[in-house]
Amino acid sequence: MERIVAHYYIETPLAIDHAAAVLAGEQSSGTFVNIPGETEELKRRFAAKVEAIDLLETVNQPAIPGIASSGKLYQRAYIKVSWSVENFGSNLPVMISTLQGNLYELTQFTGLKLMDIELPLSLTQYFRGPQFGIEGTRILTEVYQRPLIGTIIKPSIGLSPAQTADIVKVLVDAGIDFIKDDELLSSSANSPFAERVDAVMKIINDHAHKTGKKVMYAFNISDEIDNMQRNYDKIVQSEGTCAMISINSVGISAVKKLCDLGQLAIHGHRNGWGMLNRHPLLGIEFPAYQKLWRLAGVDQIHVNGIQNKFWESDDSVVKSIESCLTNIAGTHTILPVVSSGQWGGQAPETYKRTKTTDLLYMAGGGILGHPAGAAGGVKALKQAWDAAITGLSVEEAAQQYPEFAQSVAKFGKKV
Structure with a gap:
């Protein structure tokens, strides 16, 4: 046995x-x-x-x-x-x-x-494992040979569906690949889930019909199981491609139930991770953690980021990314989601340490807080990864790319 x-x-x-x-x-x-x-x-x-x-x-x-x-x-x-x-x-x-x-x-x-x-x-x-994983997410977004560039709707909570849709319009016009709800928002008093899906997907679907590019939006469906199922179905009916779940909050059985449906890519948010891992001699390390969620079927999972705003070391982040990319017989690999205080300045070091572009690279303030607005922020992140892949330093990239240079001027003290 x-x-x-x-x-x-x-x-x-x-x-x-x-x-x-x-x-x-x-x-x-x-x-x-x-x-x-x-x-x-x-x-x-x-x-x-x-x-x-x-x-x-x-x-x-x-x-x-x-x-x-x-x-x-x-x-x-x-x-x-x-x-x-x-x-x-x-x-x-x-x-x-x-x-x-x-x-x-x-x-x-x-x-x-x-x-x-x-x-x-x-x-x-x-266990089937991820239905989509890295390859499937790339097919859904039609992004190849570079990381997916993503962001989080900010403010995290308090925006109406119409205000959220206005931000989404700016982002999709700027060429973003991925957008997600914050983990603090699922259905709030001024942003009911179904109304937000309708408002956001109208923008995304209209853009897809005009340009052929379907931006992936991860709607946060974290809730009681019946409500999660209802919200999942709403995304499918609205021609969405992704649902986000706070995996530690809802538990592995609830996550697996939704993953088993297989119609949407599942974005696994690991909020609460610190209480499971922060002590060096208590809890669980990420290589073990991601295997459990990979068995359940999660397609994308957060790994923090290089030079992040939290406590986790760069070595730990690199190990987490590598563990996601390690093949497990019979399952797809799971897409590492790099986030937490990210902007283009960390891209060269991220690529140097991991030698991979199989990432979802997400910046909240790094995009939405760009001096030239969200459009400039999206462009700057793409420039940063072009520079990283070709071996340019932050300083060399700033000389070559104007939008990235603006990022360096505003966020560069964090490098």
């Missing part, structure tokens, strides 16, 4: 092999005390196994509360633990409960983080 393998980064005051065995027992057939029903035959079939232990440094202070060390020493290590897929089958929520459940509560650990997951072929073949 195939097995799923989880990689953890742990810290404990106990012997590592003992702590790892506690984790394996708690997350499979064992409990805090021996029980009659846990036979050797049952354990052979259903018990988790500690596959590997790689000892790291010892520290004097615990990362998080747990058992106190009598010697005031805490050992860190990487461990691998495996489970038979028989334990949960194709049930994603139970699989997540196995990999990320009560183990975080175990007092034997003063640090524990899920770093990565090795998925067996039976799972990657069972």
